[in-house]
Amino acid sequence: MGNTQYLHFGDLVLDETCLFARRDGRTIQFTRNERALLLAFFRNPRRLMRRSHLLDAISSSESDPSDRNIDFLVNRLRTKLGDNAKSPKFIATQYGEGYVWVAAPSSVAPTNGFLVIAPAFEPKLLSLDQQGSSMVGRVRDLITTGIGAEYKVLVRENWRPTMEDRLRYLLQLNFNADNGHLNCAATLREMPSKRIVRTYQLRTDATDAHSVTGEADRISDGIVDFLRQAIAAAVAGLGTPVDAPLETRLQQASTRLSASNSMWLANGERLRNGRQQDPANADTALQWCLHLFSRLVHTSPFKEMTHEERSGIESEIEATVLECLPDVEATPMLMLAAAKLLYFINRGHLDLAEDLAERAFARTSDFAAALPVLGQVRQARGDVEGAIIFFDRAIEMAEPGSQFLLHMQVLKCIALLAAGDRPGLEAATAFSLESPHCPPDIGLVIGMMLAPEDSKLPPRLAAALAQIGATGASHAVEMLYFTSARQLTLERARANVMRGLVTHAVRLHGRQAIPAFVLASTGLVIGAGDVGDGPQQIFSPGLDDNKKSQRVRRKSA
Structure with missing residues (x-):
């Protein structure tokens, strides 16, 4: 591959020399004149390219050097690139004047998957591209079937991992051609250490579909066997039965x-x-x-x-x-x-x-x-x-x-x-x-926690909260705090988790149902009101709530 660079435009990967592009595992090849137009656009992004300039870019041997031929070539390029003249992503028409290349290479988002298959094709392999792409697709499908669809297997052509990528394994497939044979060196690496864990060499007769399929099956079987063992090792421990599927x-x-x-x-x-x-x-x-x-x-x-x-x-x-x-x-x-x-x-x-x-x-x-x-x-x-x-x-x-x-x-x-x-x-x-x-009692507390504090509890929850009394309610508030709230670093978040149960407990049993340390950790303030049907309020941290609590305190005083 040498130092060839690739430009990414969404799901389209374009060789910077404009020899070919790839999308979804398929190769898009360009004619000499299409390539000449692409290179002219690349060298002048976001600039109006008049038809006369584009005509100059076409080979002098062109039999029909006319504006109409430029329009024909641009439309053909649009078809190959998946572009639309009415809502262009690549080539926009400036009516009466020419065309503008409007696409900018995309920054490639971090890759997140269990296994990334990264095939690399030498430019001279274009004549055997169909066989190589078929092998990549079969390897991907067999591995996905073998380890389970819940483990994400991705194909990224001409791709190299970066520090931002999150993947567990990388399968690099480097293809080359030799006298009608399709060759591939396959390397499976454990990431992010990049430790090589499996290697394979493939050599097939490109004219024999059974040969290509057989080699794809061989490499897939070996990789699936290794990955299934690795997955099984990942779930070892804590008494998980080793003899279960x-x-x-x-x-x-x-x-x-x-x-x-x-x-x-x-x-x-x-x-x-x-x-x-x-x-x-x-x-x-x-x-x-x-x-x-x-x-x-x-x-x-x-x-x-x-x-x-x-x-x-x-x-x-x-x-x-x-x-x-x-x-x-x-x-x-x-x-x-x-x-x-x-x-x-x-x-x-x-x-x-x-x-x-x-x-x-x-x-x-x-x-x-x-x-x-x-x-x-x-x-x-x-x-x-x-x-x-x-x-x-x-x-x-x-x-x-x-x-x-x-x-x-x-x-x-x-x-x-x-x-x-x-x-x-x-x-x-x-x-x-x-x-x-x-457990039923834990389900009751979760229900009280999730119930809106500005409305009455459902009868089942209200009856349970009334039955346990102020002491039982206090224990429930403590347990909810220790299991679900204290781990949160933001005071407001702790208050939001606790407010529902605290409000309902205070409404039924009064302030004595709420441990002081819970109020101190959450910043919740119990407002004025009578136990029972009284509109007792629980204020949250924050400027507005602090003002309300200050007014309540002054009123109480």
């Missing part, structure tokens, strides 16, 4: 990192024994930490958990996870578990949790288990749009009716609530919390 392991791995997974709570005794038998085993240690995590999030929200008990459990989680970090680097699932736990305990490890999650994600790409952790980290930093992208992608990948799907739907609702996006929240709550995957 890969698709089952992927689903179970995502579920095992779901906050709604009560399995860890039930397996406490087994994990305790495992820790005693092999205290140096990082996998067992992190499973034990997930059991401790479940004790914090799966006990009844209406029962008391003292701050000393919670702090003790979180201290054990912190110490165990930090001790395990050197031993989890080779196992993405364990990296994600460590990231999830460090994020949850909220002890200043957000940067570390993000680093672990990002690097695990880089090794798994579209593996769904990484998405909730990444979304929660984005949400904690105030990047709700970024969080929603991860949550929506996970929702798309989740099995209908699964535990993982419910977990992701709740996380998305919390993110929208934190952002104060009530219309978005209403659109996202089209699911039921009365699910076998959601």
